[in-house]
Amino acid sequence: MMPAERFESRTRISGILIAAGLLVQSATHFWVHPLAFLTFLIIGAPLVAIGVFTFLYSLLMERN
Amino acid sequence: MLSLAIIGRLFTAVVLLMAVWLAFRPDLARGRGGKVFAFAILFLLPILATWGGGTEQMETSKQTRFCLSCHVMTDFGRSLYYDDPGYLPAAHYQNRRIPRDQACYACHSGYTYFGGVKSKWRGLRHVYVQYFGNVPRPNEIRLYSPFPNATCLHCHEGARTFEEKSAHHRDAELLNRVRSGTQSCMSSGCHDIIHEVAGINEGTFWKETP
Numbered sequence: 563m564m565p566a567e568r569f570e571s572r573t574r575i576s577g578i579l580i581a582a583g584l585l586v587q588s589a590t591h592f593w594v595h596p597l598a599f600l601t602f603l604i605i606g607a608p609l610v611a612i613g614v615f616t617f618l619y620s621l622l623m624e625r626n
Numbered sequence: 627m628l629s630l631a632i633i634g635r636l637f638t639a640v641v642l643l644m645a646v647w648l649a650f651r652p653d654l655a656r657g658r659g660g661k662v663f664a665f666a667i668l669f670l671l672p673i674l675a676t677w678g679g680g681t682e683q684m685e686t687s688k689q690t691r692f693c694l695s696c697h698v699m700t701d702f703g704r705s706l707y708y709d710d711p712g713y714l715p716a717a718h719y720q721n722r723r724i725p726r727d728q729a730c731y732a733c734h735s736g737y738t739y740f741g742g743v744k745s746k747w748r749g750l751r752h753v754y755v756q757y758f759g760n761v762p763r764p765n766e767i768r769l770y771s772p773f774p775n776a777t778c779l780h781c782h783e784g785a786r787t788f789e790e791k792s793a794h795h796r797d798a799e800l801l802n803r804v805r806s807g808t809q810s811c812m813s814s815g816c817h818d819i820i821h822e823v824a825g826i827n828e829g830t831f832w833k834e835t836p
Contacts, residue, residue, distance in 0.1 A: 570652035573664060577649025580672045584642040587679045591635060594686055595695045596753045602683050610672045613645075617668040621661070 572620030583609030693730040701823040765824035
């Protein structure tokens, strides 16, 4: 795989992870319950964090 | 007018759509300008949206209906409606001495720098017990530690009704003992009628719990 294709592939994965995380986070705002708080904390926020790190990693790898 | 919560949700939705767009068109991130664009959509804005969402979750978790959403807390919610001013939480709730929408949080979180964080930590334990442990009966639920006078004094200290109340001057040292924490506000004979959920079915109520 060419470096540019690899960067685009990682950008795609990052976008999907971030979108999934934000979708989960958005859903939790419609439910007032401790499980919604936990879902935000354990699923929503980590998905966004992994997506952000994937993007940063792809930027670093492309630079190298 | 749009509330902050609505603006936050709209912002999250926009960032979500932009992330989806970039996921389907990763070629937009090519070149210097594309990378700056992607950096905003896949780094800055999601962090901002998550921070805002987390803040909203923290605020939501202070709400009375959040605490009462677990079945075991139902009787504690009803106890706020006892038709008797002798019941301490009911008197506070019904006379708006505490914000009604944050009634549990107002008295059961410490007014210290990490008071809210400690409350969340205890809350995680409650969720664990709710789903994986033995859920106690409402009348078996006890505080982890004696109720701190500091929580009462946070609002009552300096108030005229508190300073001048005759019962608080039954002996000269009473208020000093309360302030130093050597005598609880909820000592026997003082403010010792609290939620009393054991007899809740025999109680009379100001209103039915909404």
